[in-house]
Amino acid sequence: MAEEAKFKCLRCGHGFTAPYTPKVAEERACPKCDSNSVRRLKEKKDS
Amino acid sequence: MANKSSPEEIRIGVFVCQCGLNIAGTVECEDVAKFAEELPNVVYSDFQKYTCSEPGQQTIKDAIAEHNLNRVVVASCTPKMHEPTFRAAVQEAGLNPYLMEMANLREHCSWVHINEPKKATQKAMDLVAMAAARAKLLEPQMETKVPVIQKTMVIGGGVAGIQAALDLADAGYHIYLVEKQPSIGGIMAQIDKTYPTMDCSI
Amino acid sequence: MADAGRHPNIELLTLSEVQRVDGYVGNFKVTVLKKARYVDEKECTACADCLEVCPVVKPDEFNLGLSTRKAIYQEFPQAVPAAFVLNMEDCLGNEPIACGKCLEACEKRCIDYDDQDKEIELEVGTIIVATGMEVYDPTELDEFGYTQYENVITSLEFERLINSGGPTEGHLIRLTDRKQPKTVAFIQCVGSRCEKRGNPYCSNICCMNTIKDTLLIKDHWPEVQCKVFYMDIRAFGKGFEDLYKRSMAAGVQYIRGIPGDIYEDPKTKNLILTAEDTTTSELKKHEVDMVILSIGVVPPGDMDNTQQQLTLQRSADGFFLEAHPKLKPVDAATQGIFFAGCAEGPKDIKDSVTQAGAAAARANRLMRSGEVTVEAITSMVDPELCTSCGICARVCPYNAIYVDTKKKTPAVVVEAACAGCGTCSAECPFGAITMRHFTDEQIMAQIEAILAENAQDKIVAFACNWCSYPGADLAGTSRLQYPPNARLIRTMCSGRVDERFILKAFKLGAPIVLVSGCHFTDCHYINAVTWTQKRIEKLWDKLESLGIRPERLQLDWVSAAEGQKWARVMREVEQLREAVTAKEIEHTKRVITEDMLKKRTKKVKAKAEAVA
Ligand code: SF4
Ligand code: SF4
Ligand code: SF4
Ligand code: SF4
Ligand SMILES: [Zn+2]
Numbered sequence: 078m079a080e081e082a083k084f085k086c087l088r089c090g091h092g093f094t095a096p097y098t099p100k101v102a103e104e105r106a107c108p109k110c111d112s113n114s115v116r117r118l119k120e121k122k123d124s
Numbered sequence: 125m126a127n128k129s130s131p132e133e134i135r136i137g138v139f140v141c142q143c144g145l146n147i148a149g150t151v152e153c154e155d156v157a158k159f160a161e162e163l164p165n166v167v168y169s170d171f172q173k174y175t176c177s178e179p180g181q182q183t184i185k186d187a188i189a190e191h192n193l194n195r196v197v198v199a200s201c202t203p204k205m206h207e208p209t210f211r212a213a214v215q216e217a218g219l220n221p222y223l224m225e226m227a228n229l230r231e232h233c234s235w236v237h238i239n240e241p242k243k244a245t246q247k248a249m250d251l252v253a254m255a256a257a258r259a260k261l262l263e264p265q266m267e268t269k270v271p272v273i274q275k276t277m278v279i280g281g282g283v284a285g286i287q288a289a290l291d292l293a294d295a296g297y298h299i300y301l302v303e304k305q306p307s308i309g310g311i312m313a314q315i316d317k318t319y320p321t322m323d324c325s326i
Numbered sequence: 327m328a329d330a331g332r333h334p335n336i337e338l339l340t341l342s343e344v345q346r347v348d349g350y351v352g353n354f355k356v357t358v359l360k361k362a363r364y365v366d367e368k369e370c371t372a373c374a375d376c377l378e379v380c381p382v383v384k385p386d387e388f389n390l391g392l393s394t395r396k397a398i399y400q401e402f403p404q405a406v407p408a409a410f411v412l413n414m415e416d417c418l419g420n421e422p423i424a425c426g427k428c429l430e431a432c433e434k435r436c437i438d439y440d441d442q443d444k445e446i447e448l449e450v451g452t453i454i455v456a457t458g459m460e461v462y463d464p465t466e467l468d469e470f471g472y473t474q475y476e477n478v479i480t481s482l483e484f485e486r487l488i489n490s491g492g493p494t495e496g497h498l499i500r501l502t503d504r505k506q507p508k509t510v511a512f513i514q515c516v517g518s519r520c521e522k523r524g525n526p527y528c529s530n531i532c533c534m535n536t537i538k539d540t541l542l543i544k545d546h547w548p549e550v551q552c553k554v555f556y557m558d559i560r561a562f563g564k565g566f567e568d569l570y571k572r573s574m575a576a577g578v579q580y581i582r583g584i585p586g587d588i589y590e591d592p593k594t595k596n597l598i599l600t601a602e603d604t605t606t607s608e609l610k611k612h613e614v615d616m617v618i619l620s621i622g623v624v625p626p627g628d629m630d631n632t633q634q635q636l637t638l639q640r641s642a643d644g645f646f647l648e649a650h651p652k653l654k655p656v657d658a659a660t661q662g663i664f665f666a667g668c669a670e671g672p673k674d675i676k677d678s679v680t681q682a683g684a685a686a687a688r689a690n691r692l693m694r695s696g697e698v699t700v701e702a703i704t705s706m707v708d709p710e711l712c713t714s715c716g717i718c719a720r721v722c723p724y725n726a727i728y729v730d731t732k733k734k735t736p737a738v739v740v741e742a743a744c745a746g747c748g749t750c751s752a753e754c755p756f757g758a759i760t761m762r763h764f765t766d767e768q769i770m771a772q773i774e775a776i777l778a779e780n781a782q783d784k785i786v787a788f789a790c791n792w793c794s795y796p797g798a799d800l801a802g803t804s805r806l807q808y809p810p811n812a813r814l815i816r817t818m819c820s821g822r823v824d825e826r827f828i829l830k831a832f833k834l835g836a837p838i839v840l841v842s843g844c845h846f847t848d849c850h851y852i853n854a855v856t857w858t859q860k861r862i863e864k865l866w867d868k869l870e871s872l873g874i875r876p877e878r879l880q881l882d883w884v885s886a887a888e889g890q891k892w893a894r895v896m897r898e899v900e901q902l903r904e905a906v907t908a909k910e911i912e913h914t915k916r917v918i919t920e921d922m923l924k925k926r927t928k929k930v931k932a933k934a935e936a937v938a
Contacts, residue, residue, distance in 0.1 A: 087866070087877045088898055102856035104846040104883060111891075112898065114881045116866050202799045203816075204650070222763060231802025232814060236893070243810040250776060250784075250813055257771040265763055267699040272352035273451035274696075276689055279344055279632065284667025284678040284685075285456030286330045291686035292454075293335035297693060300448055301330065302339045302358055304628075307405035308330060310458050312675060314388065315485050 088112035134260050137168040137193040138252060139184055141175035141200035143230055150234035150241050151248045156199065159249045163256045167191055175200050181213040188217040195259040199227040199252045220264030227255040277302060282310020331406035338407060339446065340367075343628075347453070347635045348724075350745070351662030352698045356448040364412035365398070366436035372400055372408045376428035376437065382416050386493075389486045393493035398428050398437075403491055412437065452662050452689040455646065456682065457632055459668035462517030462524060462622040469587040470513065470619055476501045477595055478588065478617045481512075481535055488542060498547055500616040502595040507550060507615030510543065511599060512536045513584060514556040518622035527643045529622030530672040533560045536620045537573045544576040552578040553612060555585055555601055563676070588617060623672040630847065636663055639793065639848045641887040645671045656685045659792055659886070660850070661698075664688050703746040703763045703818065709736035711758035718750035718759060721821075723852035747851035748822030752861065757826075764817055766824065773831050776813040781835035782911055785812040785899055788827070790820045793844035793885045800889030801896075808896035811903060812840065819843065821854035825865055828879060832869075833918040837906035838878050840899050845883040855883070872917045875910070877902060 082097035086107035093108055097117065105115040138160040142148035153171040160169040168191045172180045175198060187193060196219065198210045203226040211221035229248045237244035274297055278289045281303030289299045301308065330336050339360055346357040382397035397416035400408070418425035429437045461482050464472045471478050477500050479487070490496035500507045514532060517524035533556070540552045559580065561570040574580065585601040591613075599612045625644040633640060638658050639647040646669050649657040656664050664685035667678035692698065705727075707718075716731040726743035727750055729735070737758070751759040757766070776784055789795040795816050801808070817823060820843025831839050841862060849855040859881070866876035880902065882895045 087880065088902070102846070102853070102859055104859075110898070112880075112895070113883050114877075114879075116863065116876060202796075202802070204796055204799060205653075228799075228814070231799040233810070235802040235805055236808055237810040238805070238807060240810055247810045247813070253778070254772045254775040254813065254815070257775040258768045261765065261768045261771055262763070265702055268702055269697045269699050270352050271697050272693050272695070273354075273449050274693055275448075275450045276452045276454060276693070277344075277354070277356055277448060277450040278454045278456055278666075280456035280458050280667070280669070281330075281338070281340070282456060282458040282667060282678075283675055284458070284669070284673075284682040285454070287679045287682035288454045288456060288664075288666045288686045288689075289330055289336050290333065291683055292689060293330075293333045295686070295690050297335065297690070299333075299336045300339055300358075300450065301336055302342045302344060304341065304343050305401065306340055306363065306409075306411040307401045307407070308338065308340065309402070309404075309406065311461075311482075313402060313404070314482060314489075 083118040084115050085118055086110060086112055087114040087116055092118075132194065134165040134195060135168075135191065135193050136163075136166045136195040136197060136256055136259055137184070137187050137191060138163075138166055138170075138197045138199065138256065139175050139180075139187075140169070140171040140252070141180070141198065141229070142171060142173050143175075143200060143234075144173065147200070147229050147234040147248075150238055150244045151229055152241070152245045153248075155245060156229075156248045156252055160197075160199075160252050160256065163253055165195070165260050166256055168193060176206050176209050181209070184210070184213050185217040188214065188219060194219065194223065195262060196224040197227060197252065197255045197259050198224065199229050199248070199255065201230040202226075202228050202232070221267075222265040223259070223262050225255045225259040225262060227251040274298065275300070280310065281305070281308030283312040285310070328404070328406055331408075340407065341411070342446075344632065344635055345445070350700065351660075351692070352451045352700075354450050354453060354662065356450060356453075358446045358448060360444045360446055362414070362441035362443050363409070364414065364417075364438060364441045365410045366434075366438065367407050367409040369434050369436035370409035371434065372405075372410060373433075374400075374410075375431045375433065376410060379427040379431045381425065381427065382418060384413075384416050389493045390480075390483050392483060392486055409436075451693050452664065453636065454664050454666050454682075454685050454689060455632065455636065455638070455658070455669045456666040456685075457626055457629060457669045459623045459672060460626045462529075462624050464516050464619050464621055466523055467516060470516065470585075470617070471588045471590065471597070472619060475588070475590045475595075475597060475617075477507075477590070477597055477615065478619065480516075480619050480621045481532065481539065482621065484539060484618045488539075498543065498550065500595075506547065509551040509553065509614040509616075511597070511612065511614040511617045512539070512552065512554045512620055513617060514554065514559075514620045515584065516619040516621045517624070519557065525622060525624065525643065527672070528560065530560075531674045532620040532622060533558075534563070534566055534569070534674065536618075537561065537566075537569050539618070540573045540578040541569065541576065544573070544578065548576075553614065554578060554580050555599070556580060556582060557584060563674070585612075623668065633847060634852075636660065637848075637850050637852065638663070639844075639886055641671075643671065645669065647885075647887055656681055656688055659796075662692060701746075701763075702741070703761070704741050704744040705739050705746070705748070705750055706760045706762065707737045707739055708758045708760065711756050712736040712754075713756055713758075715755065717753050717755065721749050721753045721854075721857050723747065723749070723854050745851055747819035747854040748817060749819065749851070749854045749857050752822055752824040753857065761818075761822065764822060766826070769815060769817070769824075769827055770830060772815050773827060773836075774834065776815075777831065777834040777836055782837055782906070782908060783811055783903075784836065785838045785840060785903055786831040786836045787812045787814050787840040787899075788820065788823045788842065789814050789816055789884075790822075790843040790850075791816055791818045792850040793848055793883075794820070794842035794892070796886040797842075797884040797888045797892045800886065801892045802889075804889045806889055806893035808893045809900040811900055812896055819849075819851050819854050820858040821851060823858065823861070825861055825868075828865060829918055829922070832874065832878070832914050833922070835911050835915055837911060838880060838899050838903045840880045840882065840895070842882045842884050842895070845885055848883075848885050872914075872921060874914050874917065878906060878914075 380396035385391040666682035
């Protein structure tokens, strides 16, 4: 179930990948700055 | 909320606390109180040395009576500390306790901006303005009284759980002592002699 | 202990775990799972006839594996209740062919192989959390050789070893040759006071425990030499210093310095410790027969479960967080719940008992009057605006809203069940739900007041009542300094923060909006915080599609114990604020106003169509 997803920290700009399970709300923190403003980048559907 | 029989005029009183020097050491409380006078619906504003003290609370009660206040803003410390105090004070003066709003000038302002008194004072003014804006829209709330079941659950049957259970059981309450092991006793039961008296643990 | 078993007002529920807690102060509903004991607790007289016939031999957990027990057993002789327990996993089986010996042996017929786990429903007014502690497992500190050398044991194992009810009937022996050791070394702070491994805090009890152990040794076996390796000896309590002095006077050697490693002499099984005595800067080798690791105290492994059931909070050390360190040291932030003993932090027996007394007094105070006042900060549905979409019912963590989406009847709030988180209100797409004492209008008025002047200088920050707001308070009491540009709006839960509040703030020119709430495990409203996160994620997408940098909406989970984090977040968001340009703010104001207008015309159109 768990897949990899790309994340971006909206605090420090750090990009990273982490395991991600759709529909499961998980607390996330940026591995670099520890902020919780972590956004999952969605795959562009059209490409 | 709008169609009450006679729309009551909102009359806010603002009480700025110096907390000795805890707040006044950084924030110009007098300026903040003056600033608050100009805010919409504020009809009374002043500062006190210790608002939570007996005389401080009396000032609030007197001002409510004298100026016919129906909303109160106390700009002092965190509501986690004195919200119950000031709610009780306004209640004694005949107001619904939910018509009192606090602005946190101490934990969230004077103590964390010690080296920036100007900006801290500015922030304190904003915090008071926010509280007054909210106070204007506050409505009385009814607290409900609910019966308390005269039973306690104690989770954990170690020394602390046993002691708490015994104390309450002796006071006449029914206790459920929940323990995950087959016997109560916890870690204490594994210990031979205990300090400082060197007696047996069980 | 026996008093608790006998007391007419105490009902013992052993082999039991709390499964679910609902309700609120004065009226908690608890589900407890009582596991099968397979032995009738009331009938069993602990005659031990069954014990003699049981063929199974297993390591005894109570004696930490230093001795053995049967599949049917009693944890220890003074156990309360005094009944035996059958461990089904160890039992050979209930078929008489397989075994069934104990059943035959028991004259009173109190063994029942078909005993079942039971769910028990309780109703209580108050809850005391006395979940205690566990001891630190020194396996990871391999330089002490705990896993390699048999003569290296923990202080708790030592307790069992010298206990007259223990595996050696109280004889001091070492495990390899079962002979009395000549020299015993104690190593202090194992698993404590270390930032890298184990725990950073002082475990509070181990210094005195070691002093006590050395005195026990010296009293019974004065010829045994004791060496204590320590960093500091913390003998701060009443009578403690006396014991320390007595121990020194009895000839116990105290050496300031923790050994770097321990080796075993393969022939003698003696242990060789190398340690620097930091009082003399001398590096010395010590040969001893036995090493006792003075292990620290850690929060129990199943604490997460208790925490979530009761929506409690924990401090950085992992133990439960009290409502206020000085004013309410035994109260949880949740009304009606109190702490006793190590649940709240490492404590010795005296302190545990003292705190238990305090917790009992606090619970008594609450129950005595027979009633409590509860704040009615609940939600209200306006049936005129409700379209029966059912969203509120889906998000409510307490199932406190009922909507019949088929019959299209408006949502109904069960007030007694509503905890007042405000998630429903924030999620309702039609603005049909009002939160008492935290209305949309009140919050909007606060936002307007913040941004009335010099909006570009200000950060609009939302903080929840239980974690982030007190976290900011802690930054204050700790006098942590941070930039003065944020303005805090308190809500009960971050789940209350409606997307309209955030958009409104941006529309009025806020450069940065910060939403802060509890960590997921701390959430005071079961899982309301997960809706906060989902909402913010959606908003990031929306902002981006409007051409607004999503970075301007920030999210952080700050617990009541994280004053440091709060100050750090404040510094970081201030940096972000400085990067927001005036042009950007103007653009944001414009696009959001346009977007709101568009929505409004859409709604008006839809209404007109519906009427037509
Ligand atoms: S009300 Fe708060 S800020 Fe004022 S004196 Fe009392 S403790 Fe200090
Ligand atoms: S009580 Fe003593 S041995 Fe235990 S952690 Fe504290 S200082 Fe170390
Ligand atoms: S979310 Fe709003 S509109 Fe939908 S059922 Fe609940 S109250 Fe009604
Ligand atoms: S979501 Fe929260 S506020 Fe709404 S009904 Fe449920 S508990 Fe009450
Ligand atoms: Zn980051």
